[in-house]
Amino acid sequence: MVFTKVLLVLPFMVAVWAWFCFNKRSKSRRQRSAQLCPGPYPFPLIGNILQLGRNPHQSLEKLSKTYGPLMSLHLGSIYTVVVSSPEMAKEILQKHDLVFSSRTIPAAVQSHDHHxxxxxxxxxxxxxxxxxxxxxxxxxxTQHLEASQGLRQEKLRKLCDYVQECCVKGRVVNIGEVAFVTTLNFMSATLFSVDFTNFDSDTTHEWKETMEGLFAIVAAPNFADFFPLLKKFDPQGIKRRADLYFGKLLSMFENVINQRLESRRTHSDTSFKKDLLEGLLELSEGSEYDLSPKVMKHLLLDLFNAGTDTTASTVEWALTELLRNPNKMSIAKNELITVIGKNIRVKESDISKLSYLQAVIKEVLRLHPPAPLLVPRKSEVDVEINGYIIPKNSQIFVNVWAIGRDSSIWPNPNTFEPERFLDSKIDFKGQDFEFIPFGSGRRMCPGLQIADRMLLIMVASLIHNFNWELEPGTKQEELDIREKFGLALHKEVPLKALPVKP
Structure with missing residues (x-):
């Protein structure tokens, strides 16, 4: 598929060959005395693009075994460095955090000036x-997280009620979809005090399709990024499709903001719910921040996307691994019954007592990090790391997926073993570089605390008072665990399981 796309845009690529060669020569004087990171030999024009494959995190992990934990690639005209060890990740994300604090900006996210x-x-x-x-x-x-516990409990109650209904009717549950509905409504209620969808609703499919489409298009290899002179031609149509996805979501947020502004004008005595939108509107009335409605809708879009799809996909991976490992599922269920009891709703105050469930979530994040290459960074200046020069404007991938499956760090790295975290102080707060699914440094995920709560409480709610069986006709050893790369790491085949009462 990628090779076909290369052939289709080959005429454009030939047109930029002269520019590419000139660009290389312009850097030669600076690089002559410097040793660049090792890496596979780049093909003319396209460099190492074809070596990315459908799942770049996996392809790059294999290449790093040959070329080392600090590896270079030429993705068209973009010099890229791939980090695949805790030591090198610490150098990039902690020691030289400020130097690598900028982002590469792909054409897709420039839609509607989102960047x-x-x-x-x-x-x-x-x-x-x-x-x-x-x-x-x-x-x-912490104050807001504690105050919003009731909101999360309400969404979890609706989740459990829906699963109970499926249990009574003998219907299979699409785990990724119900997790998506729950996180979507939690985010929409937190931001706007409304639920955007319901279980088994046509709007759910529309939302999921839009958000997954946006994530896929932003993560897709784009020749307009690899060869900037192709940007205005948009040869793969990525920018045009990104315009549609971004436009659809931004328009929806703009409507919500306008409706709230109108309500505030016509109902001045009404005490509005203290959601995030209301907080932003109050801040916009002061002089401390520049918060126009345009700025607000982009900020809300960021928070909405980041808090929905990645959480839902991780919940789906958690149930997948537990169904593949019935003994681990049994241990997690027994802990819940022992600590909380039967037929009782799990509360966030219970989380600290559920050490095995916490280990389960950590193990899922090790094997299936939400963003396997994190969000790419960019070097602001030339910098020397481990004896190699990383030139200014280099793109940086941190392959946390590869680090999480490194056999020199993790015994039996491809095996689901939550027990490895029970007597370990390793955490995902950004200080243990062998385990950084949310990143580290000043650019790490700002919503880590809320994501942690949602993951734990949702998985606990799904397994506490229900047993789960695979969809009829599916054997445990045949459960599909293929990955689909994007800004969030999805299962290629959705998990469907049958809830049954113990």
Missing amino acids: KNSIGLLPVGNKWRDFRKICKEQMFS
Whole structure:
């Protein structure tokens, strides 16, 4: 598939060959005395693009075994460095964090100027710091997390009621879809005080299709990124499709903002719910932040996307691994029954007592990190790492998927063993570089705390008072665990399972 696309855009690529050669020569003087990172030999024009494959995190992990934990690739005109060890990740994300704090900006995320108002893509500066401060104070602080527990409990109650209904009717449950509905409604209620969809609703499919489509198109290899002179031609149509996905979501958020503004104008005495939108509108009335409706809708889009698809996909992977390992499922269920009891709703205050379930979630994040290459970074200046020069404007991939499956760090790395975390102090808070599914440093995921709570409580709710059987006709050893690469790491084949009462 990728090779076919190369052939289709070959005429455009030939047109930029002269530019590419000139660009290489312009760097030769600086690089002559420097040793660049080792890597596979690049083909003319396309460099190492074909070696990315359908699942780049897996392809790059294999290549790193030959070329080492600091490996270079030429993706068209983009010099890229791939980090595949805890030691090199620490150098990049901690020791030289500021140097590598910027982002590469693919053409797809430039749709509707999203990159100019995105907390995940903005360069480190005043605007980015303002966004981080707003998110922490309005959504991710301990005070706000404690205050929003009731909201999460309400969404979990609806989840359990739906699973109970399927149990009574003998219907299989699409685990990824119900997790998606739960996280989608939690995020929409947190941001706007409304539920966006329901279980078994046509709108669920529409939302899932839109968000997965957006994530897939942003993560797709784009020749307009590899060869900037092709940008205005958009040879694969990626920018056009990104315009549609971004436009659809931004338009929806704009409508919600306008409706709230109109309600505030016509019902001045109404006490609005203290959701994130209301907090942003109140902040916009002061002089501390530049928060126009345009800026707000992009910030809300970032939070909405980051908090929905990745959480849902991780819950699906957790149930997949537990169904593949019935003995681990039994241990997790017994812990829940012992600590909480039967027929009792799991509460967030119970989480600290559920050591095995915490280990289960950590093991799932080790094997199936939500963003296997994290969000790519960019070097601001030339910098020497481990004896190699990483030139200015290099793109940096941190392959946390490869680090999580390194046999020199993790015994039996491809085996699901939550027990490895029971007597370990390793955590995913960004200080243990052998386990950084949420990144590290100033650009690590700002919503880590809320993601951790949602993952634990949702998995606990699904397995506490239900037994699960695979979809009729599916054998345990045949359970599909193939991955589909994107901004979130999905199962290629959705998990469907039958809930039954113990």
